[in-house]
Every structure is written in structure tokens, then in C-alpha cells.
Amino acid sequence: MSAAEPTILATSGGHRVGTRTRLLFDALVHHAVDLSGVHGRRPRVLYVGTATGDAEHVTARAAEAARAAGFDLTPLYLFPMPNVEDVEGTVLDQDVVWVMGGSVANLLAVWRVHGLDAIMRRAWRAGVVLAGVSAGSLCWFEGGATDSFGPGLRPFTDGLGLLPYGNGVHYDSDPGRRPLIHRLVAEGAFRTAHCTDDGVGLVYRGTELVEAVTELPGRGAYLVGREGDGAVEERIEPRSLPTPRF
Incomplete structure (x- = not known):
């Protein structure tokens, strides 16, 4: 089973705190599974935690969330070495790839060393749904604003470029991201930027x-384009997704 055409779901959400677990997969992760078209069996989801350095406690929480959601979760580790013999075969065998947030600069550096950048491109073309949150959103684009290099936000322009735009994540919750995205578009670093509030x-x-x-009410998405020497922003009202039942 695969999506009918190359599909990406780029988000600033997908997780919420559970009552019996530390983490639940919220509506955006479930929507990624829906986009894959899988039916008649448990969805196969690859969890990629490179941006957190493959932190085991984060992976354990994702495994709990997958159990609650009814997904078959496979973690892909690259630290200290790949945890599977056939990385490409493992990726291509999934319905969805979900990439966790963290450091997008470190994520892409490690992916490139292991050839995972090219594997993700082949998986995308083969119909595996590529998805993720924060760094797991930015990585699919040309770049955006990141705190990978320190507490202050800095431009990042070395993304995979599957999507030929800039990307702004956590657009409503981190006040420094909007002005930096506007500056990058005004200066021509990106032709346009596509941005998401938390939960979108x-x-x-x-x-x-x-x-x-969106999985949260009142949140928005935004298109930022260049006009003259500046940037202009257009708000897109997202469609509300149903809240998953567990």
C-alpha cells in the first residue's frame, strides 16, 4: 500500500500528553496514516528520531503512542550505527515516515553521511508518506528558521528541497520566527515560505x-511572498481534523 502520488505532511504538531501515557499521537499523525491509504491491516510507521540524537526515552514514548493508536512502529536509529541491515528496504516497507523534532541541521548532516537523504527521496517518489514535526517539517523544504546553532534563531538554507519553498514552524508560539521568515523571503533566500502555527x-x-x-482550534497556516523590497503574508484557514479516539 502506498499513496497515489508523492505526499508530504509538514507540521508543527502531532503529539499530545496522554492520561495513561506520556505521549499520544494526535490528529496530524493519524492524518498522515490516512493519506497513505492503508486499510485492512495495522499501519506501518517508521519513527525517525535523528534530530534528538536517537534519544531512547523519546523513542520509548513514541512506541507507547503507537501502541495506543494501533500502529506498528519501527524506530530507525543512526546512532551509534544504523539499527537495521537494510536501511532503504526498511524505509520503503513503511506506509508513513514520521520524523521527530530537534536539530534540523544535525539531522540532515547525519542523514547525508548515511545516504538517508537519497533514500527519503526515493521513498517519497514510491508513495511512502513523509511527515514530521518541527525539524521533521523543515527538513523536506529548502530551509527556514532554526535554533539548531544556539538559543537565537538563525537562517537555515540547506534542506532536502523536496518542496521548493521555505518553511516556518511554531509560527505562533516562537515570536522570533515570523520576522526572520519575512526577512529571508524579502532578501530572496526563498521565493515563498509556507508556515504553520502549532497544531497545523x-x-x-x-x-x-x-x-x-489542524488538530487545534483557532490556529492558522500562512503563505509568505515577496512584494517590492518586503514580504507579504496571507493566512490560510485550515480544515479541522477529528480528534482520535483511544
Whole structure:
């Protein structure tokens, strides 16, 4: 089972605190599974925690969340070495790849050393849904604003570029991101930037943005383009996703 065409869900959400578990997969992760078209069996989700240095406690919480959601979760570790013999085969065998947040600069450096950047591109073309939160959103784009290099936000322009835009994550909760994204677009670092408030995701078929969706009320998505020497912003009202039942 695979998506009908290359599909990416780029988000600033997907997780919430559970009552009996530390973490639950919220509506955006479930929507990534829906986009894959899987039915008649348990969805296969690859969890990639490179951006957190493959922190075992984070992976353990994701495994708990997958159990509660009814997903078969496979973690892909790259520290201290890949935990599977056939990395490409493992990725291509999934319905969804979910990439955790953290350091996007470190994530991509490690992916490139192991050839995972090229594998993700092949998986995307093969119909595996690529998805993730924060750094797991930024990585699919040309770049955006990141705190990978320290507490202050800095430009990042070395993304995979599957999506030919800049990306702004946590647009409502981190006040420094909006002005930096506007500056990068005004200066021509990105032709346009696609941005998400917390809880919002952007759905792409191929490289075309087809829909904004949200798991939280009142949140928005934004398109930032260049006008003259400055940047202009257009708000997109996302479609509300149903809250998963456990």
C-alpha cells in the first residue's frame, strides 16, 4: 500500500500528553496514516528520531503512542550505527515516515553521511508518506528558521528541497520566527515560505500545497511572498481534523 502520488505532511504538531501515557499521537499523525491509504491491516510507521540524537526515552514514548493508536512502529536509529541491515528496504516497507523534532541541521548532516537523504527521496517518489514535526517539517523544504546553532534563531538554507519553498514552524508560539521568515523571503533566500502555527499541518501532493489541516482550534497556516523590497503574508484557514479516539 502506498499513496497515489508523492505526499508530504509538514507540521508543527502531532503529539499530545496522554492520561495513561506520556505521549499520544494526535490528529496530524493519524492524518498522515490516512493519506497513505492503508486499510485492512495495522499501519506501518517508521519513527525517525535523528534530530534528538536517537534519544531512547523519546523513542520509548513514541512506541507507547503507537501502541495506543494501533500502529506498528519501527524506530530507525543512526546512532551509534544504523539499527537495521537494510536501511532503504526498511524505509520503503513503511506506509508513513514520521520524523521527530530537534536539530534540523544535525539531522540532515547525519542523514547525508548515511545516504538517508537519497533514500527519503526515493521513498517519497514510491508513495511512502513523509511527515514530521518541527525539524521533521523543515527538513523536506529548502530551509527556514532554526535554533539548531544556539538559543537565537538563525537562517537555515540547506534542506532536502523536496518542496521548493521555505518553511516556518511554531509560527505562533516562537515570536522570533515570523520576522526572520519575512526577512529571508524579502532578501530572496526563498521565493515563498509556507508556515504553520502549532497544531497545523500542510499537505503536499508532489510539490503542490493542496490543503492545510489542524488538530487545534483557532490556529492558522500562512503563505509568505515577496512584494517590492518586503514580504507579504496571507493566512490560510485550515480544515479541522477529528480528534482520535483511544
